[in-house]
Amino acid sequence: MAKTILSVAVTGNQTTLEQHPGLPCTPTQIATACIDSAKAGAAIAHIHVRYDDGRPSMELAHYKEVVDRIRDSGVDVIINLTTGPGGRFVPSKDEPRIAAPGTNLAHPLRRVEHVIALKPEICTLDLNTMWSGSSVVMNPPENVTIMAKAMKEAGSKPELEVFDSGDISLAKALIAQGVLDSPAMFQIVTGIRYGFESSPETMIYARNLLPPDAQWAGFGIGRMSFPMVAQTFLLGGHVRVGLEDAVMLRKGVLAPDNAAMVKKAATIVDELGGELATTKEARTILGLAAR
Numbered sequence: 001m002a003k004t005i006l007s008v009a010v011t012g013n014q015t016t017l018e019q020h021p022g023l024p025c026t027p028t029q030i031a032t033a034c035i036d037s038a039k040a041g042a043a044i045a046h047i048h049v050r051y052d053d054g055r056p057s058m059e060l061a062h063y064k065e066v067v068d069r070i071r072d073s074g075v076d077v078i079i080n081l082t083t084g085p086g087g088r089f090v091p092s093k094d095e096p097r098i099a100a101p102g103t104n105l106a107h108p109l110r111r112v113e114h115v116i117a118l119k120p121e122i123c124t125l126d127l128n129t130m131w132s133g134s135s136v137v138m139n140p141p142e143n144v145t146i147m148a149k150a151m152k153e154a155g156s157k158p159e160l161e162v163f164d165s166g167d168i169s170l171a172k173a174l175i176a177q178g179v180l181d182s183p184a185m186f187q188i189v190t191g192i193r194y195g196f197e198s199s200p201e202t203m204i205y206a207r208n209l210l211p212p213d214a215q216w217a218g219f220g221i222g223r224m225s226f227p228m229v230a231q232t233f234l235l236g237g238h239v240r241v242g243l244e245d246a247v248m249l250r251k252g253v254l255a256p257d258n259a260a261m262v263k264k265a266a267t268i269v270d271e272l273g274g275e276l277a278t279t280k281e282a283r284t285i286l287g288l289a290a291r
Helices: 027-040 060-073 113-118 141-154 165-176 200-209 222-234 258-271 279-286
Strands: 006-009 044-047 078-081 122-126 130-132 135-137 157-162 185-190 215-220 238-241 248-250
Touching: 006 027, 006 258, 027 044, 027 060, 027 258, 044 060, 060 078, 060 113, 078 113, 078 279, 113 141, 122 141, 141 157, 141 165, 157 165, 165 200, 185 200, 185 222, 200 215, 200 222, 215 222, 222 238, 222 248, 222 258, 238 258, 248 258
Parallel strands: 006 044, 006 238, 044 078, 078 122, 122 157, 157 185, 185 215, 215 238
Antiparallel strands: 130 135
């Protein structure tokens, strides 16, 4: 049985301090959460950044401090920086074509500024255009292409985040056009309203749409976070947990921190007969350069 890569998504940009008072927000807190999670078994740390008060950030200085702290720690973990921020549009109620507060649409090169500067081993590339929460997430193919080319020049492998079947169709088209390299790395996102549901049937369907040579992982949002760890593992995928995706360790029990969620996911994989990949093994599996 192939080894399983465990990713931790330590903060995201949707979870709030009201939902979890220990949510990592400052660069020090985010870096520490990544380091502690790596020690608990995570091979990849998926990173968003925030202002100290919890608001989502796109500041290069915030990313740089987090990345520098992780790299200086001596703990080996694959850094995976998000490029999701900068793609949201909130329509004004009185005039829908005018952006309302909360809109953060940015030029595609602004969305990968930190990737170009910091050159992480992996960075996400969202392929979805969909309604999400109170806003529209917009990722036009032209913008995705610009971002993908910048990632390639930076030497960062894109993790293709797919939220519905059309996103996978877009990925296949970009692979055929040579914009994305093959084999590609996919992350199947389930549980976002109006996207893939968190169910065995949906995960099987999504997996079966992927290119046959793809490396892939999947996860669920909220109460389906840990059930989808088991489901994804059983289907041969890699797994992900963290406070970006859920705040409960089990019903009624707030997760102490990201490392506790990593430990529970590791236990699930172990109990099902699997074995987690080390960071070094994860690099080999994903075709990343050895370090």
